[in-house]
Amino acid sequence: MKLIKGFRDIFPYSDNVIEDSVLWNFIEKSISSKLENYNFEKIITPIIENKTTFNTGIGNDTDIISKEMYEFLLYKDSQVTNDIIYCLRPEGTASTVRSYLENSLFKRRKINKLYYMGPMFRYERSQKGRYRQFYQVGAEILGSKDIFYEFELISLGVDLIKETGIDDFVVEINSIGDINSLNKLSEEVRNFTNKNKEKIQDSDFEIINKNPLRFLDKAIHKYNFEDIPKSSDFISSDSKLRFDEIINLLDKNNIKFNINHQLVRGLDYYNDLVFEIKSDSLGAQDTILAGGRYDKLVSKFGGPETFCVGFAAGIERLILLSSSDVRKKAYERIDFYVAYQKPDFKEFANEVCSRLRKIGFNVLIEYEFKNFVKQIKSADKMNSKMLITIGEEEMNAKSIKIKDMSSGKEDIIKNKNIEKDIKNISNNEK
Numbered sequence: 019m020k021l022i023k024g025f026r027d028i029f030p031y032s033d034n035v036i037e038d039s040v041l042w043n044f045i046e047k048s049i050s051s052k053l054e055n056y057n058f059e060k061i062i063t064p065i066i067e068n069k070t071t072f073n074t075g076i077g078n079d080t081d082i083i084s085k086e087m088y089e090f091l092l093y094k095d096s097q098v099t100n101d102i103i104y105c106l107r108p109e110g111t112a113s114t115v116r117s118y119l120e121n122s123l124f125k126r127r128k129i130n131k132l133y134y135m136g137p138m139f140r141y142e143r144s145q146k147g148r149y150r151q152f153y154q155v156g157a158e159i160l161g162s163k164d165i166f167y168e169f170e171l172i173s174l175g176v177d178l179i180k181e182t183g184i185d186d187f188v189v190e191i192n193s194i195g196d197i198n199s200l201n202k203l204s205e206e207v208r209n210f211t212n213k214n215k216e217k218i219q220d221s222d223f224e225i226i227n228k229n230p231l232r233f234l235d236k237a238i239h240k241y242n243f244e245d246i247p248k249s250s251d252f253i254s255s256d257s258k259l260r261f262d263e264i265i266n267l268l269d270k271n272n273i274k275f276n277i278n279h280q281l282v283r284g285l286d287y288y289n290d291l292v293f294e295i296k297s298d299s300l301g302a303q304d305t306i307l308a309g310g311r312y313d314k315l316v317s318k319f320g321g322p323e324t325f326c327v328g329f330a331a332g333i334e335r336l337i338l339l340s341s342s343d344v345r346k347k348a349y350e351r352i353d354f355y356v357a358y359q360k361p362d363f364k365e366f367a368n369e370v371c372s373r374l375r376k377i378g379f380n381v382l383i384e385y386e387f388k389n390f391v392k393q394i395k396s397a398d399k400m401n402s403k404m405l406i407t408i409g410e411e412e413m414n415a416k417s418i419k420i421k422d423m424s425s426g427k428e429d430i431i432k433n434k435n436i437e438k439d440i441k442n443i444s445n446n447e448k
């Protein structure tokens with residue numbers, strides 16, 4: 019029995035950070051709590067969708083649709099039951115928009131701020147920072163064109179990244195304009211690359227022939243073309259105005275960013291604002307978070323014209339970059355380790371545990387008795403914040419001894435007063 023290539027198990031105490039469930043859990047919790055701070059609400063959609071959900075919006079000549087999707091048909095008695103192609107979702111925006119429309123979320127509220135978190139599937143070459151099942155967190159704002167929502171999203175993106183202790187990152191922004199400007203840019207990139215044929219690899223010409231914008235997304239970094247046409251040459255005055263506004267807002271709020279006029283996104287549905295957050299420390303897979311405005315997607319799905327802006331971030335890449343502080347904190351989960359001196363004291367120790375758990379503490383007790391000293395050593399090894407010991411004296415007095423593992427300070431409290439007295443002792447009140 020073997021795990022499929024590009025897939026991973028995630029379990030406690032793995033030596034590999036992106037397979038360590040304790041760290042995953044900690045980071046997922048801090049990401050969700052940041053999203054809730056910004057008042058985003060969770061949307062949960064199925065992992066399987068009809069293929070049309072994705073090829074309608076993403077674009078048939080993209081890598082995702084043309085070669086990365088896990089597609090399947092349903093069989094019964096060796097016959098295909100119908101001709102619907104299902105697939106494992108490769109990204110979250112199309113599913114969110116499908117659900118938004120099917121459930122008429124726009125009728126309940128004019129503006130919906132939604133987030134999702136979960137596995138995505140793409141059949142691509144697996145390597146560090148790139149897996150076939152990977153996890154994304156995404157945030158989408160549907161129903162408004164207000165520039166402050168664009169600001170809110172970028173600011174949230176930056177906060178999510180800081181939340182994982184990453185400080186070595188850059189925000190890049192660009193405006194790609196509307197469909198007319200993109201068509202013009204495509205045409206000009208095609209002309210430019212034709213004129214510079216001898217400098218460009220044949221394999222990149224395959225990309226250019228299909229869609230010159232993909233060349234900007236995937237291959238431009240390989241060449242040093244200073245004079246290649248850029249989006250800012252073709253955007254309308256409205257797009258330019260919006261771009262100036264977001265730049266202004268970011269500046270005023272001290273969010274650092276670089277303007278990158280060669281930034282285009284790999285999916286078809288974007289217009290005007292696009293942005294990415296990158297880190298050099300990631301090596302070749304340098305994008306942590308990417309997003310932009312996609313005002314045409316809802317109407318492409320048959321819905322009313324709806325202004326939308328969103329982003330998605332790769333959770334593995336966040337975890338790979340997480341700071342040692344965050345990693346350490348993820349392991350400070352245990353509030354109390356309860357150690358008992360003799361097997362006979364187990365029942366009393368267990369009662370203490372139950373009472374502490376009831377008021378919300380994380381409590382560890384080892385029921386398979388081991389030597390008292392070994393238990394005390396375990397408390398330290400497991401990073402427990404406090405150690406409770408129940409020795410002969412405590413047992414007789416029906417009390418417990420509590421030691422703060424960082425300061426070394428000790429207290430004794432009566433078992434019957436635990437709920438009240440523990441609050442004065444523990445530095446993490448529940």
Ligand code: ATP
Nearest residue numbers: 140147148149152284305306307308330331332335
């Ligand atoms: P890339 O250029 O790295 O292929 P992308 O443009 O395909 O990224 P998006 O579809 O915009 O990526 O997804 C947003 C984020 O999801 C990426 O910035 C990255 O952090 C993460 N991501 C995308 N594909 C993978 C993958 N195969 N494995 C791990 N993370 C991924």
Ligand code: MG
Nearest residue numbers: 081082142284
């Ligand atoms: Mg990709």
